[in-house]
Amino acid sequence: MKKVIIRFYAELNDFLPVAKKPRDIEYCFNGMINSRETIESLGVPHSAVDLILINGQFNPFTRCLVCNGKLGDAQEHDVKNLIKPELLNLHKAFFSCRDCGRVYWEGSHYNGMLGKINKLSGNS
Numbered sequence: 506m507k508k509v510i511i512r513f514y515a516e517l518n519d520f521l522p523v524a525k526k527p528r529d530i531e532y533c534f535n536g537m538i539n540s541r542e543t544i545e546s547l548g549v550p551h552s553a554v555d556l557i558l559i560n561g562q563f564n565p566f567t568r569c570l571v572c573n574g575k576l577g578d579a580q581e582h583d584v585k586n587l588i589k590p591e592l593l594n595l596h597k598a599f600f601s602c603r604d605c606g607r608v609y610w611e612g613s614h615y616n617g618m619l620g621k622i623n624k625l626s627g628n629s
């Protein structure tokens with residue numbers, strides 16, 4: 506049996522039963538787990554979660570800040586009509602939301618995620 510410690514922040518605690526808010530929740534499992542199913546099994550809608558930290562780290566290019574859809578790699582020719590032309594000169598790596606189509610690049614998304622982390626940790 507493996508276990509992970511899960512902690513929800515801010516208004517996500519409103520979804521939890523009284524006994525589980527706001528504290529570390531020990532979640533035991535066998536084999537592999539899926540973050541979406543694990544979060545929802547605790548009563549928190551996956552769509553309400555903006556950011557998942559794993560061992561204190563986050564991967565900024567996995568979820569859309571607007572709709573929480575999955576992000577995927579996008580090529581310059583896919584995004585050139587959707588962003589300002591000068592961004593094509595400044596950035597080489599782009600990501601787009603598979604659900605709403607929003608385009609991200611390291612400056613925009615990375616800074617947005619860092620802002621959320623700082624707000625949650627009281628550093629803003």
Ligand SMILES: [Zn+2]
Pocket residue numbers: 569570571572573574602603604605606607
């Ligand atoms: Zn989206």
